[in-house]
Amino acid sequence: MNIQISDASEVVERPLADTIPFAFHGRDNTAGCGTPLGLPRGTNDTLAQRIAQAFRTGPEGSLIGGALPFDRDDQDCLWQCERTMATAPATASGLPLDNWTLHPEPTADDFAGQVAKALGIMADEAGRPDALEKIVLARSLLIRTRRDIPVAALMQRLEQDPAVTAFRVALPPRDGRSRVLCGATPELLIEKSGAAIASHPLAGSARRCGNPVQDRAAAAGLMRSEKDHREHAIVTEYIMDVLSPLCSTLAAPQGTTLTSTRSMWHLGTRIEGRLRDASTPSALLASLLHPTPAVCGLPMARAGGLIRKLEPHPRDFYAGAVGWCDASGDGAWHVAIRCAEIYGPEARLYAGAGIVPGSDPYAEAAETGAKFGAFLAALGLPVDAGLAGLDH
Numbered sequence: 001m002n003i004q005i006s007d008a009s010e011v012v013e014r015p016l017a018d019t020i021p022f023a024f025h026g027r028d029n030t031a032g033c034g035t036p037l038g039l040p041r042g043t044n045d046t047l048a049q050r051i052a053q054a055f056r057t058g059p060e061g062s063l064i065g066g067a068l069p070f071d072r073d074d075q076d077c078l079w080q081c082e083r084t085m086a087t088a089p090a091t092a093s094g095l096p097l098d099n100w101t102l103h104p105e106p107t108a109d110d111f112a113g114q115v116a117k118a119l120g121i122m123a124d125e126a127g128r129p130d131a132l133e134k135i136v137l138a139r140s141l142l143i144r145t146r147r148d149i150p151v152a153a154l155m156q157r158l159e160q161d162p163a164v165t166a167f168r169v170a171l172p173p174r175d176g177r178s179r180v181l182c183g184a185t186p187e188l189l190i191e192k193s194g195a196a197i198a199s200h201p202l203a204g205s206a207r208r209c210g211n212p213v214q215d216r217a218a219a220a221g222l223m224r225s226e227k228d229h230r231e232h233a234i235v236t237e238y239i240m241d242v243l244s245p246l247c248s249t250l251a252a253p254q255g256t257t258l259t260s261t262r263s264m265w266h267l268g269t270r271i272e273g274r275l276r277d278a279s280t281p282s283a284l285l286a287s288l289l290h291p292t293p294a295v296c297g298l299p300m301a302r303a304g305g306l307i308r309k310l311e312p313h314p315r316d317f318y319a320g321a322v323g324w325c326d327a328s329g330d331g332a333w334h335v336a337i338r339c340a341e342i343y344g345p346e347a348r349l350y351a352g353a354g355i356v357p358g359s360d361p362y363a364e365a366a367e368t369g370a371k372f373g374a375f376l377a378a379l380g381l382p383v384d385a386g387l388a389g390l391d392h
């Protein structure tokens with residue numbers, strides 16, 4: 001299929017003049033610079049053609065980077081520009097925020113109600129061939145303040161945790177104001193260098209504690225949890241199933257291990273393989289994998305439908321993928337979690353939790369509350385603000 005610019009339903013507007021199109025800090029230090037060209041916007045099914053055309057006709061040595069939305073039928077937001085090393089600004093100010101308000105959408109109680117509904121559906125369908133096995137439900141915190149939220153300062157604070165990739169991606173401006181997806185994700189969706197690929201899915205979580213004895217107990221409890229291993233295995237099996245037809249070798253040499261950020265423990269499995277066709281673009285691999293059951297569920301279409309029905313606010317780019325790809329196809333794509341959409345003085349933070357039979361609705365609400373912690377801390381807000389209403 002040959003995609004013409006006019007076939008795309010919308011062309012990405014340029015980000016505002018002083019906006020960085022995309023930047024990834026951490027293990028992956030890659031950013032776009034110069035004057036970005038917006039790729040014609042489209043959905044997953046035209047991604048490969050749009051990328052091939054952009055590299056054929058665009059500036060030599062350029063990079064394509066940006067964000068794929070959660071919903072495969074929504075339009076992505078990709079930029080083509082020069083490549084640079086992501087570097088943190090020497091000084092960045094404007095944080096902590098002051099004069100802020102916070103609205104949970106939905107409240108922790110209502111979220112626990114949604115989890116209970118999903119568990120009811122799983123119980124009713126148990127044993128059927130198409131039964132819902134897992135769903136990842138999310139909630140958001142809307143933060144409003146009086147000044148524009150300083151994204152550079154936020155990135156500087158988010159990247160302090162060596163276990164995450166801090167990222168920012170310019171989204172199409174709205175009403176002449178820049179919109180940015182910004183976060184600190186611990187989860188690698190896919191990375192490709194030549195024929196070598198790697199993915200490091202995470203699923204199964206426990207909140208970390210300041211007290212080292214309690215912290216070790218939380219980690220040990222997670223490692224022993226049958227429910228969390230079941231929740232995790234659904235993700236790794238899915239990723240192996242999607243990647244194996246494309247690979248000559250594919251394995252998880254270390255098995256499932258504990259991984260951690262400064263605020264959370266997770267179960268993680270590093271998957272490594274070799275592509276049969278080393279020219280397959282990493283962006284295409286990301287779009288084939290996405291959304292994995294770490295953010296959506298199984299079966300994917302059933303879980304996605306229920307997510308749209310139960311969650312009060314659209315996910316947009318939360319739980320999508322963010323990353324970059326060069327002309328040889330090499331690149332890295334991360335799961336867009338522990339993030340927020342920032343629009344002037346507003347930030348909408350998102351956090352989700354995987355639900356399987358055996359999940360406890362209030363424990364899942366508390367898990368989402370804990371997952372907000374790192375981003376809240378970076379904004380200079382109380383880390384427990386996402387746990388409000390969960391003291392029963």
Ligand SMILES: C=C(O[C@H]1C=CC=C(C(=O)O)[C@@H]1O)C(=O)O
Nearest residue numbers: 203204205294337351352353354
């Ligand atoms: C969906 C999120 O986390 C995913 C990644 C790690 C652990 C998860 C869990 O234990 O539920 C989630 O699958 C999120 O942080 O918004």
